[in-house]
Amino acid sequence: MFTRQRITSSIKTTIGFCIILLSILALTIQWMNISVETGSLEKSNKVNIFPEVSCSIKCPRVSPRKPKFMSSSESCPEYFRWIHEDLRPWKETGITRKMVEKAREVAHFRVVVVNGRVYFEKYKATFQKRDIVTLWGILQLLSFYPGMLPDLDLVFECGDQPVTQRSDYGKSKESVPPPLFHYCGNRSSFDIVFPDWSFWGWPELSIRPWDKLEKDLQHSNEMIKWTEREPYAYWKGNAVLGEARRDLMKCNVSGKQDWNARIYGLQWALERKQGYKTSDLAAQCTHRYKIYVEGLAWSVSQKYILACDSVALLINPHYYDFYTRSLLPTVHYWPINEKDKCKSIKFAVDWGNKNAKKAQEIGKTGSKFVHEELQMKYIYDYMFHLLTEYSKLLKYKPTIPKDAVEVCSDTLICSTKGIRKKFRVHSRINNVSSSEPCTMPPSWSPADLQNFIDRKQNLTKQVELWEAAQSI
Ligand SMILES: *[C@@H]1O[C@H](CO)[C@@H](O)[C@H](O)[C@H]1NC(C)=O
Ligand SMILES: *[C@@H]1O[C@H](CO)[C@@H](O)[C@H](O)[C@H]1NC(C)=O
Ligand SMILES: *[C@@H]1O[C@H](CO)[C@@H](O)[C@H](O)[C@H]1NC(C)=O
Numbered sequence: 001m002f003t004r005q006r007i008t009s010s011i012k013t014t015i016g017f018c019i020i021l022l023s024i025l026a027l028t029i030q031w032m033n034i035s036v037e038t039g040s041l042e043k044s045n046k047v048n049i050f051p052e053v054s055c056s057i058k059c060p061r062v063s064p065r066k067p068k069f070m071s072s073s074e075s076c077p078e079y080f081r082w083i084h085e086d087l088r089p090w091k092e093t094g095i096t097r098k099m100v101e102k103a104r105e106v107a108h109f110r111v112v113v114v115n116g117r118v119y120f121e122k123y124k125a126t127f128q129k130r131d132i133v134t135l136w137g138i139l140q141l142l143s144f145y146p147g148m149l150p151d152l153d154l155v156f157e158c159g160d161q162p163v164t165q166r167s168d169y170g171k172s173k174e175s176v177p178p179p180l181f182h183y184c185g186n187r188s189s190f191d192i193v194f195p196d197w198s199f200w201g202w203p204e205l206s207i208r209p210w211d212k213l214e215k216d217l218q219h220s221n222e223m224i225k226w227t228e229r230e231p232y233a234y235w236k237g238n239a240v241l242g243e244a245r246r247d248l249m250k251c252n253v254s255g256k257q258d259w260n261a262r263i264y265g266l267q268w269a270l271e272r273k274q275g276y277k278t279s280d281l282a283a284q285c286t287h288r289y290k291i292y293v294e295g296l297a298w299s300v301s302q303k304y305i306l307a308c309d310s311v312a313l314l315i316n317p318h319y320y321d322f323y324t325r326s327l328l329p330t331v332h333y334w335p336i337n338e339k340d341k342c343k344s345i346k347f348a349v350d351w352g353n354k355n356a357k358k359a360q361e362i363g364k365t366g367s368k369f370v371h372e373e374l375q376m377k378y379i380y381d382y383m384f385h386l387l388t389e390y391s392k393l394l395k396y397k398p399t400i401p402k403d404a405v406e407v408c409s410d411t412l413i414c415s416t417k418g419i420r421k422k423f424r425v426h427s428r429i430n431n432v433s434s435s436e437p438c439t440m441p442p443s444w445s446p447a448d449l450q451n452f453i454d455r456k457q458n459l460t461k462q463v464e465l466w467e468a469a470q471s472i
């Protein structure tokens, strides 16, 4: 969604600057160490190693205690079953420290939980502050379910694309993949998928934390009924990011053609200057159909698009995040043929306008999925279960890394300012959850999983057949 070159050059400058800064820091710390040893300075010697997460505030000394819940648990949504699939590569071998160290080579940061307290170590600069927002999310999880997270040691990669390629790891036990947490995966990856930063807001794009934005989207659904919406397919976004998006531009309406698509480009730099006046997501539930197209990998926009009660037209996605694998064509969304986008979009819109009742139902089902099954309670439950299952696989007792710093919500709030701080304050968990985490569904049997995949394929095939026959 951004101009990469400019970012790269600014990252380079930042890295250069960081090296100078780190050298100064190293000297300071050395001096502080001496001071601490000689007793002339009280302060923690680690305060300034990672200024993005540290300040003069110290985290509470006591380890959190498990709460007493008011209500008992219910079952988790079906998509939690993917947790079992994502962790399957380590089911037999478990996860050793050596494997985590291997994953660390490509990771941006590490999080270690020991006795309910959280330690952070940064390895590489990330785009914007994805790493810190993700860390923020984990800290909120600990506030929501205090004292309940087991000891943990995990490394996280924050880029766009999946990292651990299946082809690099064979079937033999010697080549178990390194366990790496990441925001998305695809058919040929082993990345362990984890909810992305956008659930706690995306300040750089003025996209608010999910629980607030979700309510706005709900409200805007009540404002304009489906039948009163524009009978076209809408898309708005950064058009230059990725091949599929550039290709989609060809489907825009013009004097010569009308594929029923209404497509708008968005330049975030310009938006920023104009105060994000035309990018408000809650003001975009105006069309009966909304197109979803991937950028460089998965896009955080999928939940916003699904949330509108409009029929989501998904251009055949190649990447998944933690919940999207459970979405079904003609149930939650309408599949669009990526090889013939314009024709496929035109058919979808014609079909939906003709079969308005069915189309509305698809729109509603997709929207309901997002508003109900992606509530923040479930996001925390998902994280809770994923991390708990992951910790069961650890073959060693996590210890605090030498260079890690202890972090808590307070240190992440006092080390930032402006809109970032505002978003953190707004998404902060102040109260312990009133109910237990939902109950994890068991893993699929191989046959059931295959059945689910077949069903998904069959439903897509059905649409392709209708499309080929132009049978509306
Ligand atoms: C999965 O993603 C990686 C990294 O982007 C890419 O190299 C690979 O081709 C993708 N695999 C599939 C099946 O799309
Ligand atoms: C698509 O067409 C509409 C109507 O002509 C125009 O306003 C819009 O800017 C076009 N979108 C793009 C990305 O060029
Ligand atoms: C948190 O708990 C307090 C009292 O225990 C209550 O007044 C407040 O509304 C709660 N806040 C939220 C966000 O649930």
Ligand SMILES: *[C@@H]1O[C@H](CO)[C@@H](O)[C@H](O)[C@H]1NC(C)=O
Pocket: 451, 452, 454, 455, 458
């Ligand atoms: C998928 O379609 C095939 C062929 O039509 C059929 O034999 C199979 O039972 C279907 N599978 C599912 C899960 O619907």
